[in-house]
Amino acid sequence: MANEKKFVQAITSRNEDFAQWYTDVVKEAKLCDYSSVKGCLNYLPNGYAIWENIQKNLDARFKETGVENVYLPVLIPESLLQKEKDHIEGFAPEVAWVTHGGLEKLEERFCIRPTSETLFCDHWQKVVKSYRDLPLIWNQWNAVLRWEKTTRPFLRSREFLWQEGHTLHATYEEAEERTKMMFDVYYDFVTKDLAIPLIGGRKTESEKFAGAQDTYTIEAMMHDGKALQSGTSHFFGNAFPDSFDIKYLDKENNLHSAYETSWGMSTRIIGAIIMVHGDDSGLVLPPRIAPTQVMVIPIAQHKEGVLDKANKLYDRLKKHGIRVKIDDSEKSPGFKFSEQEILGIPTRIEIGPRDIENGECVICRRDNGEKITVKLEEIETKLEELLETIQTDMYNKASKFLNSHVYFANTLDEMKEIAKDKIGFIKAPWCGNSECEDIIKAETGGFGSRCIPFNQPKVRSKCACCGKDAEDIVVWGKSY
Numbered sequence: 001m002a003n004e005k006k007f008v009q010a011i012t013s014r015n016e017d018f019a020q021w022y023t024d025v026v027k028e029a030k031l032c033d034y035s036s037v038k039g040c041l042n043y044l045p046n047g048y049a050i051w052e053n054i055q056k057n058l059d060a061r062f063k064e065t066g067v068e069n070v071y072l073p074v075l076i077p078e079s080l081l082q083k084e085k086d087h088i089e090g091f092a093p094e095v096a097w098v099t100h101g102g103l104e105k106l107e108e109r110f111c112i113r114p115t116s117e118t119l120f121c122d123h124w125q126k127v128v129k130s131y132r133d134l135p136l137i138w139n140q141w142n143a144v145l146r147w148e149k150t151t152r153p154f155l156r157s158r159e160f161l162w163q164e165g166h167t168l169h170a171t172y173e174e175a176e177e178r179t180k181m182m183f184d185v186y187y188d189f190v191t192k193d194l195a196i197p198l199i200g201g202r203k204t205e206s207e208k209f210a211g212a213q214d215t216y217t218i219e220a221m222m223h224d225g226k227a228l229q230s231g232t233s234h235f236f237g238n239a240f241p242d243s244f245d246i247k248y249l250d251k252e253n254n255l256h257s258a259y260e261t262s263w264g265m266s267t268r269i270i271g272a273i274i275m276v277h278g279d280d281s282g283l284v285l286p287p288r289i290a291p292t293q294v295m296v297i298p299i300a301q302h303k304e305g306v307l308d309k310a311n312k313l314y315d316r317l318k319k320h321g322i323r324v325k326i327d328d329s330e331k332s333p334g335f336k337f338s339e340q341e342i343l344g345i346p347t348r349i350e351i352g353p354r355d356i357e358n359g360e361c362v363i364c365r366r367d368n369g370e371k372i373t374v375k376l377e378e379i380e381t382k383l384e385e386l387l388e389t390i391q392t393d394m395y396n397k398a399s400k401f402l403n404s405h406v407y408f409a410n411t412l413d414e415m416k417e418i419a420k421d422k423i424g425f426i427k428a429p430w431c432g433n434s435e436c437e438d439i440i441k442a443e444t445g446g447f448g449s450r451c452i453p454f455n456q457p458k459v460r461s462k463c464a465c466c467g468k469d470a471e472d473i474v475v476w477g478k479s480y
Contacts, residue, residue, distance in 0.1 A: 053290075058163065071140050129249065192288070196272060227479040283342065346367070406424055420445075
């Protein structure tokens, strides 16, 4: 019992110290740990398994829209990076350089990719000649390196895993449509598979991706009220293609510019899953993304027939397509329950001598602790239904939290008052001037612009900062 108690107490309460709670969950759930290189992570089996499911589900959605996977090099020549001025200026502080090959100094430095727009454009310039070569709808799953000063597991690390999609189109309209399409893919995936509610919209000029014409973003609210940018889709227009002299001939042999998009989601989304759904006992994973959906735990397993019945139950569920594990270790049931909870496994099945005698078992929900007695002959159907119920309930709970922590303000004083006393987002009118954006962030203690939400009615209001006519209602918030 002492060991079981120590296991549970390893996690700090969310309300006591949210930052420490997050670190404790990452550590105790064995998701990742730091390597010998500051800011670089060792992704451990429990954490990487979540990323594998994210990759699997998201990749399937990509391919439904015509995306093809490729892989381009990790090194970018400095001369290549310099071709797009705005892009290199945006990334310059975070770039890591390779200066030597073996013992010899290189004639030209190589950047370890922070992102790959320049690599894609360099290739496309060589292969795109005609309208018949377009569109190119490509994506790569890879790692990138950005020399961040401050790092936290998943949320901000120097090397991280992600996917980066890059597409090239014959027309402005096609490229813009693809940008919006990929935004929709991200939005649908995060809300449905990760059970995370979102506010989606367009980034302001100062917050958009370096070199992009427009950036569309999905913003999630963490349990401490801060925003996490969870995925972005960028419309580049023809800035990158023109910088690389990518032109194509149309049907009449006229030469035209091409248009580009890029879009990405990274392992920081695992941080969102932790901070949206987790509780004081550890992770709470949505069933659709959980590596293990149910843990079978035999009770009094030393008694005759218990382990045999538990293993048969495991085999049945696995054959049915449910992701299942069995804990037949010598640990006590209490310790096993604590481990299942800290790992966020959506359900556990408890089965002991009395359950077997009655032809039933007990299913315990991780999200709310509810216990349900189920007949063994109905276990596949009932568990499948329960997993979908948990998925829906988790989304509804998080959505209720988000909606109850979005506040409205018309003036800077109102924004300051809300920022002082509450956590969450503030919706307030803005004139479009970046100076007002900076003032609002400074005066509210860090509430920056998160996005200009889509599908909002035309604004007839005054800027919360300067009092001039407002262009948009903006979502403001502190962020990771």
